[in-house]
Amino acid sequence: MSDDNTRLDLYRRGFLTAAGAAAGGAALTGVTSATPGRSPGAKEDEVLVGVSAAADEVAGEVAKHVPGNAEVVHVNGKLRYVAVKFPSQASEVARENFIEAITSNRHVKYAETNETFESLEVPNDPRYDDQYADQMVNAPTAWDTTYGDSSVTVAVVDQGVKYDHPDLDGNVGSDEGHDFVDSDSDPYPDSMSDEYHGTHVAGIAAAETNNGEGVSGIGNSTVLSGRALSESGSGSTADIADAIQWAADQGADVINLSLGGGDYTSTMKNAVSYATDNGSLVVAAAGNDGSGSVSYPAAYSECLAVSALDPDESLASYSNYGSDIELAAPGTNVLSTWTDDGYDSISGTSMATPVVAGVAGLTLAAHDLTNAELRDHLKATAADVGLSSDEQGSGRVDAGDAVTTEPGDGGGGDGSTTSSVSGSLSGYWDGTCYSYGFEYSDPSRVVLELEGPSNADFDLYANDGTGSCPSTSSYDYRSWSTDSQETIAIDDPDTSTELHLLVDSYSGSGSYTVTITEYE
Structure with a gap:
């Protein structure tokens, strides 16, 4: 043009x-600390209220309309939303009445319940004797060029990551995370027996490669840990959105969302938009219902939706599929780091997603790309494994081709x-x-x-x-x-x-x- x-x-x-x-705009602030006593994980008694940038302030615009039995418990100044908590005994009608009343305010953009999202792994006892996922996506070919670069950051918004695992401690630091569940600066898991998901996801993307120990991650990117899911594996829209915004503000090149299950929410949509606008590639799990529609947040156009493959490159029976799928990756019985300092295999679109995130990080170690260019390049270099586009999108992610193919040079249209x-x-x-x-x-x-x-x-x-x-x-x-x-x-x-x-x-x-x- x-x-x-x-x-x-x-x-x-x-x-x-x-x-x-319009009213005068106020300077934006970051995420505030949650009110003491605000419960971790799901927050079904809360309503999230989005405030237009034309309002003078975020919390003040909402607080004056909050009924006496409710209170403002959290404010995110950058995403411009407020969490209003109702007492647990309050009826659903009371919250609906508040939503109807507050949205009549000229500066209120939306009001919605604080949806709950969950990790998307499928427990499976059988264990592979070796790692097939790295080989399936041709990571060894990419490793001939690069093992990755610590200047590339992959944010894992998930459960906490056991950053002192002997196969993670070189790529994950205790000072490179935040806990949005307990509102502190330490994203370490609260329960080693229950909170393994984030550690497993981080290991798939970035366990230390070529270090003579344990397993190989896709590449040696630096992992940022945003703990947004509790030890139960669930988390609220607000905690996840805050973690996404935080990761973008830390300069994350890639943000991994191995979670889903909630409905469309404006708060989450604004969070992934914020991250995308600030240069992050957001990679998200398609869902484990085996259904023909992709779950949120993967279904947002800002997110690169990933389906899961079995070891024979067929679509996994649990994997969601549909027109929103952009890439496929191995997700069944994927071996990775575990919270006992060892290794284990589990399955799910949660496992396929960090394979793509890891390949994205490895690609950035070889090529200087914007998030939009990276997304396009990963799709252009993907391998057709014979599935429909609803099942594989552009194909199975291929680390070898993504790293060794120059963007715009025979990559299928970059x-x-x-x-x-x-x-x-x-x-x-x-x-x-x-x-x-x-x-x-x-x-x-x-x-x-x-x-x-x-x-x-x-x-x-x-x-x-x-x-x-x-x-x-x-x-x-x-x-x-x-x-x-x-x-x-x-x-x-x-x-x-x-x-x-x-x-x-x-x-x-x-x-x-x-x-x-x-x-x-």
């Missing part, structure tokens, strides 16, 4: 939304083209719609990125294949966070008509830039 944006046809219109005039357009919105009534003609005849992916003012709340909507402009109530895709930094990613877009996108002011005014990137 040419730089003068001649294909970006502009027209303006006004959509009346529920928001009012090229990209970028264009941008700038504009301004006057207030909550204002919006601008653009039409975009595709540069490639059959792009694998198109990414729309909105960069707007920090003291306003702009949203991004898109339609593909319809030939018409979206509205705030009718659209194919939406990015609707509490600030003006929005991203929409569309895999295999419909190029039969022009792409249409809408920049809308939920609240506030100012200038913005929209960047559109197509990938071959």
